[in-house]
Structures are given as C-alpha cells and as structure tokens.
Amino acid sequence: DAKTTQPPSMDCAEGRAANLPCNHSTISGNEYVYWYRQIHSQGPQYIIHGLKNNETNEMASLIITEDRKSSTLILPHATLRDTAVYYCIVSIYTDKLIFGTGTRLQVFP
C-alpha cells in the first residue's frame, strides 16, 4: 500500500502557483520523497525528489517539513500543460516505487 496521502483533486489558475500537499507520517529516516506526474495517456514523468532539504529544479520546488511527515510540491507558474495526475511517493531508492492514487491537478485559463 502507498505510504502517502494526497487530496484527490485540486484546481489552479493558469499563471498562479500550484501547491500540492502530501502527507507521509510514517516515513523512515532513509526514505526519499519522490514526485512524478502523469499527463493523460502518457507514462509517468519524474519531477523531483528530496530527503530532508528543500529542493528546486527547472520544473518545480519541493518543500519538506522539518519532521519530514509532510511535503509540498510547488509549480511556481502553472500552465495548461501542467494539468495531470501528480503522485507523491516515499521510497529508499527508485527500485520499487509504489504509486498511490495521486492528486488530479486541473489548471484552468
């Protein structure tokens, strides 16, 4: 079973920041937080990962709370192409990713 809890759906206006929360209260000290997304009919796409520090790349930022029990994925300027299902996953490595139900993000004009 997935070790994360995410809201089933969220809306965001185009150009605004999308903040996607994830709860992972049972995370172990050596488990990373990964984020993937799946645009309709495509294979999932890696976005970002982190252990305990905040991370940023060209796609998004990942904010992990100090106790590591929750995190937030931030898309700073959402576009219509960011409409997708976003999966938050905790795992030691990438060997075995357990995908939950994710958050369906709808970006509207």
Next chain:
Amino acid sequence: DAGVIQSPRHEVTEMGQEVTLRCKPISGHDYLFWYRQTMMRGLELLIYFNNNVPIDDSGMPEDRFSAKMPNASFSNLKIQPSEPRDSAVYFCASSLGQGAYEQYFGPGTRLTVT
C-alpha cells in the same frame, strides 16, 4: 536518445490468445520495470530486473504472466492465456543504477482482451 520504446502501442486480442508486449530500455540503463495501470487498481509494479536478472516479481498477478530480459536491450512480458481482466495499459520503465532517482517511462501498450 529515443527514450524507452514499447511495442505494440495498441493490442486487441481475443480471450485465450497469447499476448506479447515488448520493451527496449534506454541504452546504458541497468534497471527495467514493468507496470500495469487500470482504473480500478491504479499503477502497479509487476516485476523489475537488474542487469537482466529478475529481482522482484511479487507483483505478477498469476502464472499466466511471465517476463524475460534476454539481454540489456530487450524485455518482453507475455500473457498466456489472456483474459478480459488483463485489459489495461502496460508501461515499461528503465533507470540507471540503484543510486538513480529517476525512472524513465515508455508510452505504454494499451491491451484490450475481448
């Protein structure tokens, strides 16, 4: 690089027939994963290989499913005999080493068993 390549993209077959799905991982990647996605069960890991050796097949639903990786450039997933409940999108993914953090997914094969 062309990314992970899967074939066929769509497969329609009748119940009882053998189905073979194919995957070519990204060159140099030593991990290969097979997933299945349905509306009811979401995205499930079926099996994964490291250096062509199956590491964990605990997600394979039953004996009708088998997967092989004869070399670093190719893997197949077979279903024999196929059943309507096998209808799903099957994804193949590859990654570079255990320390890698990113799996690269293929476009998937949509299987319909009638």
